[in-house]
Structure formats: C-alpha cells, structure tokens
Amino acid sequence: MSFGGQTPTIIVLKEGTDTSQGKGQVISNINACLAVQATIKSTLGPYGGDLLMVDANGRQTITNDGATVMKLLDIVHPAARILVDIARSQDAEVGDGTTSVVVLAGEILKEVKEHVEQGVSSQIIIKGLRRACTMAVNKIKEIAISTENEASDSDSHRETLSKLAATAMTSKLIKRNTEFFTKMVVDAVLSLDQEDLDEKLIGIKKIPGGSLTDSLFVDGVAFKKTFSYAGFEQQPKAFSKPKIVCLNVELELKAEKDNAEVRVEQVSEYQAIVDAEWQIIYRKLEAVYQTGAKVVLSKLPIGDLATQFFADRDVFCAGRVAPDDMERVVQATGATIQSTCSDILPEHLGTCGVFEERQIGGERFNLFAECPEARTCTLVLRGGAEQFIAEVERSLHDAIMIVKRAIRNHSIVGGGGACEMEISSYLHQFADKNVPHKQQAIIKSFAKALEVIPRQLCDNAGFDATDILNTLRVEHRHRGHTWAGVDFVHEGVADMMERFVWEPALVKINALQAATEASCLILSVDETIRNEESAAPQGPGRALPPGAAQRALRGRGRGMPMR
Structure with a gap:
C-alpha cells in the first residue's frame, strides 16, 4: 500500500542482521577459500613442510596431514568451511589425498575467479566445471592400469600393495623408514578378514622411547x-x-x-x-x-x-x-x-x-x-617424542587406507603430478576442437587448475617449477608420455610407472569429484545472511525491542504505515 506516493520501508530481518550479495559476495567467498589453500599447500608432496598448530589450551600438533590440519584450523568463514568438509570426506572415503583435494578446489576457484569478475553467470561456470570433471574422471578410468591379474598371484599382489603404501608414505615424516613401515602396513591389512577389511581391528599403541625401527608388528x-x-x-x-x-x-x-x-x-x-x-x-x-x-x-x-x-x-x-x-x-x-x-x-x-x-x-x-x-593385528609404535609418534600414527593410517582401497579397487595411476598433467593436456586439446562456445574457456580454466599439483610439488621441493612444467607439457601433449611426472631424485622429469610412484585411481577420482563439487557449491552461493546473536543499536542508544519487526509487518496488513 502506498501513502502519499512513497513506498513504506518494510523490515523483514531481525535488526543487526548482516546481508551481502551479488558478484562481490562470490569473489569474497573465493578469496576466503584461497586463504585456506595458501595455508595448506606448502605441506604437499615429499618435500612439503609440516605445520605446528597450537590450540586454545596450548596443546601442540605437528602434522602435514591435510585432514588433521583442516580439522585443527579454526575457520570462521562459512564458505571456507566447505573445504574442511571435502578434506574430511576424502579422509573417510580414501584416507589419502586430503591436501591435494583442498589445493585443487582452491585452484579451480582461483582460475574461474576471472570469469566471475567479467560477469559470466555462475551457472555457466558450474555447468562447464561439471562437464570438465566428468571428462577428467572418464579419462582417468581410461588410462588407469588394471592390477586384476596380479591380484591372483600373491607375490606380485603384495608387491603392488607395497609400492602403493610406499608412495603414500613419501610425503610423511616416516619416509626415511619407508621400507620398514611398508612391510608392516601390508602385513597389517592382509591379516584382516578380506571380506570386511575393517581397519578398526588394526590396533595402534604408542610408547615413547626408543627409535622408530624399534616399532613392533604383533600378529594378534x-x-x-x-x-x-x-x-x-x-x-x-x-x-x-x-x-x-x-x-x-x-x-x-x-x-x-x-x-x-x-x-x-x-x-x-x-x-x-x-x-x-x-x-x-x-x-x-x-x-x-x-x-x-x-x-x-x-x-x-x-x-x-x-x-x-x-x-x-x-x-x-x-x-x-x-x-x-x-x-x-x-x-x-x-x-x-x-x-x-x-x-x-x-x-x-x-x-x-x-x-x-x-x-x-x-x-x-x-x-x-x-x-x-588372527583377523586382527597390533602395531606398537616407538619414537623419541609423543608428537612424533602421533604423526607416525597419522601417516600409517593414510598408508593403511590406501592399501585397503587398493585391495578392493584394482586400478592404479602414476603419481608425481603425471595423472593431473595427462588430464590437463587432454582437456586443453578437447576444448580447442570440440567446445566452440563460452564453456571452452571454463574447461580450459579447469585444465589449467590441474597443473597446480605438479607446480606445488616443485615449489615445495625448491625446484624450478616453470622449467619442469614446460617440459611436462611437451612430454604429455607432443610426445604422448602418459606417465611423465616430477622426478624428485634428479630434479627433472621421469616415468612415474617405471619409478614405482603409484597411487590408486580411486584417490584421484574422489579428489577431482570432491574438489569440483566444493567449487560449484561455493560459486552457487551469491548471498550471505548472517544473523547476529543480539540486535545492533538503532541510532543513539536505541535498540529495537524483540518482535518489533514482526509487529511492524503485522501492522502493514491493517493499512498502517511502517516507519
């Protein structure tokens, strides 16, 4: 109802409620996620650093496990909390690749930020990302190498599991004792009931003192x-x-x-x-x-x-x-x-x-x-400091989960950024030839975002990332070397399959899907309404009494003006 040509003001939300919306809101959410990515990306790979985290009670945790870091970070930004969820889901579903999934999600958002700023609709970006993700997952399934035949041969099956466990440990504190712990992890998983594979039946006991190699495997x-x-x-x-x-x-x-x-x-x-x-x-x-x-x-x-x-x-x-x-x-x-x-x-x-x-x-x-x-076993871990033993336990958990998934899913891919570079190369070529309209730029952005994994591996190891990435692009796009990845031994490029840097295909598929879902979710949010606990004062020392907004709305129905 209009009074004297003026439209009355209608109060719908509680006083003190903060609302923000539009393109600026999407960019703000992306920036929050990039801040989280910047915190965690330095822990990726064999030469990634560890984070020392201290909580409100002064309890310290030294770790480079993505899921643990995300759990301990006290993130207050509502959009950035989505990254915590994907790290947890990756940890629950696969057990490894928790840092990768957060870094990937952050990089996808970083690459599409430019399109958002240029006014491209979020829905077009989301559609493009979903299409790129589906193609990427299909490509992984296509290039993955099956270990089905080896599963029947116990020796070669065990060797495959050992290689996968060793790759999972390369980025952890225990990489110097990889051989010692690889045998322990494979023995532990193979001792379980092969139908259930319940990792809770692997007991882990921590005893400070002694060295890492004093750790025991008890078949019982x-x-x-x-x-x-x-x-x-x-x-x-x-x-x-x-x-x-x-x-x-x-x-x-x-x-x-x-x-x-x-x-x-x-x-x-x-x-x-x-x-x-x-x-x-x-x-x-x-x-x-x-x-x-x-x-x-x-x-x-x-x-x-x-x-x-x-x-x-x-x-x-x-x-x-x-x-x-x-x-x-x-x-x-x-x-x-x-x-x-x-x-x-x-x-x-x-x-x-x-x-x-x-x-x-x-x-x-x-x-x-x-x-x-004997459908269970116990790992008795030794070490100099309690912090150290706790990180060893987290490292072994990742390796145990990888071996468990590998027993169920008989397909592997190369690590060291090889898989990501191959998909990136494939998506670039596909977008050039088969995607004529504006989704082409989105798919190319997704392809470029995948290069963050090998780039970050190089940065954390102190290598020349630009030089190695250029070499990798040439190997994948022009020479057809599917498994060319970052060589940490000689600072260059090497065949990851020959170097036995193997990962279950499930890790990559799950990480890509989770990172894409998180990115789409964050891009689809264009308004945030934050309800404060107490209403902010209205004018000098004046606060709106509880229920005033509702009374005002009711009043309008009786033809009363709202002031």
Missing part, C-alpha cells in the same frame, strides 16, 4: 597392562596355547551387597548374609576356573579377592580391558564374550599360540600372538 593383540590388585604379581605371565575366557562380569565382592536391602534381628543372621555374599563370588570364580581357561579377561573390574584366587591356581586375569581391545581379542582368539560365569561351554573359549606379559619401553604389555583366527 597387544594392550597395556590393566589396573591390577594385590596378588597380580604372583600370577604366571606366560603360557603356551592357553585357553582364554572373555567376560563382561564384575568379579568383586562388593558387587552383591549393593543390590538389596535386608533387615536382620540377630548377629547370626547378618553373618549368614556375609557368608552368602562370599559364597556367590566364590561360586563365580570356581565356575570360571572349572572351564580350564588359563587367561581370564573382563571388561569390568576383577577385584583383589578374585586376583588372589586366580593367582593361587596359576591363572592370569586382567580386568577393565578396553572394549576395542576386547573386541580384537575376540576376533583373534575365537572366544565369545560371556555375560555370566555359569554355563560357559568349551566352544565359548578362545586360544592363542603364545601369551606373555612383556616389558616394552616404560610400559608392561599383554601380548596374544600366533592366534588361529
């Missing part, structure tokens, strides 16, 4: 000695082929009297109750002993009475075993967790070849080795 389960009561030292600490019982029962005297209220009139009646409590716990302990088990484990506490009872009968016991450790013992020994001490049958017991309690560094560990079921 190892966990730190649990809290123990008097009598524990009298128990035997080593068995050969013992029977193992796993319980979810509390073996403590106090457990019974908490469960009931009893009124007594004579002292003899009270004594009968006390005797009954002792009889209950003794019956439980006797039932466990009669199973013939030599190792008793429980998720719940095993008290001092039970500990001494087992010690007198040459039985080892451990209470308060962590649930994940107990799950791995069950998987390794074939035992079944029991929630009662009665009716434990022989088939409920597990067994292992050797059980022993051993001193490792400053800790005592219980080890179950030579297990018949």
